[in-house]
Amino acid sequence: MTRAEPSRRRVMGAGFGAVAAALTGCSAGSGPVRRLRLATGPEGGPYNAFGRALARAVAASGHGLEIVPVATAASVDNLRQLEDGSVDLALAMADAAEDAVLGREPFARPAPVTALARIYVNYTHLLVPRDGPVRAVEQLAGRPVAAGAAGSGVRVVAGRVLRAAGVDGGAAARERELGLAESVSALREGAVDALFWSGGVPTPALAELTGQRPVRFLPLDGHVSALRERYGPVYTAVTLPAGVYGLTAPVATIGVGNYLLARRGVPDGAVRDLLRVVFDRWRDLLREVTAGARLEPRFAISTGAVPLHPGAVAHYREVYG
Structure with missing residues (x-):
C-alpha cells in the first residue's frame, strides 16, 4: 500500500492519453439531465449535509446533472449500496473504502468501487466525562462505550482503536452501537462512560455537548503506528487544535480521509462535470462539515488502494496537468 502514490502517478501519466481519447461528453446542452443517487449518511450528519450542499451546487451549475442525496447509516452501508447498484455515488471513510476494495471484513469479497476525490479528513474524537476516572483508552475495559452506529465508519475506527489498545477479548469494553445524537445523549446522561466520533472539526453536536457537561478529550496518537502497521497509511496523526471545543491545549488524535466514490459504470463525462463543480465550489461544500479545510x-x-475512476483521471490530468 505504500506504493499506491507512485502507481497513481503512472496511471495519470502514461495511461492518460488512452483514457482521454475514449471520453464521451455529458456537459450542459448535450442531452437530458443525468440523475445520480448519492449515498450520504444519517439526517443531520456531516455526510448528509455535504450531499445536500453538493446537490444544490450541481443544480446551479448547468452541467446537466442532478444529484439525489440518499440518507443512510454512512460509510459501510454506503459501500454496500454502491456495490449492489442501489446508488451511483457514495461518501465513505478511507479505511472502510479500502476494506471494500480489498475484500476485508466486513466485506465478503472485493467491491468494484472507484474514487473521485479525497475530500477532507475526519478527526477521531474520544470523549469521557471530565469528572470520571477514565484518562486513557485502556481504562475503558468493561465499561459501556458509545462506539458508532451499525454500518458507520465510526464503528470501524472505534473497534480498531479499542483492539489496538488491548480493550478486547476478556477485557473488552461494552460497545454500544449508537449514532451521534444518541451517543451525545447517552454520555450527557451518564449511560455510557465514553463516546467515539469521527468527523470534521468542530462537530456541532459535540460543541454543544461541551457547553452542557464538562468532558475530557483523550489523546489517541499513540495508536496510530499500530493501526498503520495493520491497515496501512489510511490512518494519520492529526491534532484537535486548542480553542476548539473549549480545549486549552491541543489533543493529538487519529485522522482518516473521506472519499467521494462512484460505481465503475458511471459515465466518464458525468464524473468530469461533477468534479468541476466540486473544485469550483469546495469552499461552500466543506463549510458544511469542517472548518479551515482546503x-x-x-x-x-x-x-490509496481505491483506484481513481477513469473520468477522474481524465479530469485531473486535463485541468492540472
Whole structure:
C-alpha cells in the first residue's frame, strides 16, 4: 500500500492519453439531465449535509446533472449500496473504502468501487466525562462505550482503536452501537462512560455537548503506528487544535480521509462535470462539515488502494496537468 502514490502517478501519466481519447461528453446542452443517487449518511450528519450542499451546487451549475442525496447509516452501508447498484455515488471513510476494495471484513469479497476525490479528513474524537476516572483508552475495559452506529465508519475506527489498545477479548469494553445524537445523549446522561466520533472539526453536536457537561478529550496518537502497521497509511496523526471545543491545549488524535466514490459504470463525462463543480465550489461544500479545510488536487488524488475512476483521471490530468 505504500506504493499506491507512485502507481497513481503512472496511471495519470502514461495511461492518460488512452483514457482521454475514449471520453464521451455529458456537459450542459448535450442531452437530458443525468440523475445520480448519492449515498450520504444519517439526517443531520456531516455526510448528509455535504450531499445536500453538493446537490444544490450541481443544480446551479448547468452541467446537466442532478444529484439525489440518499440518507443512510454512512460509510459501510454506503459501500454496500454502491456495490449492489442501489446508488451511483457514495461518501465513505478511507479505511472502510479500502476494506471494500480489498475484500476485508466486513466485506465478503472485493467491491468494484472507484474514487473521485479525497475530500477532507475526519478527526477521531474520544470523549469521557471530565469528572470520571477514565484518562486513557485502556481504562475503558468493561465499561459501556458509545462506539458508532451499525454500518458507520465510526464503528470501524472505534473497534480498531479499542483492539489496538488491548480493550478486547476478556477485557473488552461494552460497545454500544449508537449514532451521534444518541451517543451525545447517552454520555450527557451518564449511560455510557465514553463516546467515539469521527468527523470534521468542530462537530456541532459535540460543541454543544461541551457547553452542557464538562468532558475530557483523550489523546489517541499513540495508536496510530499500530493501526498503520495493520491497515496501512489510511490512518494519520492529526491534532484537535486548542480553542476548539473549549480545549486549552491541543489533543493529538487519529485522522482518516473521506472519499467521494462512484460505481465503475458511471459515465466518464458525468464524473468530469461533477468534479468541476466540486473544485469550483469546495469552499461552500466543506463549510458544511469542517472548518479551515482546503481541497487541493494533490490531496484529492491520494485515495490509496481505491483506484481513481477513469473520468477522474481524465479530469485531473486535463485541468492540472
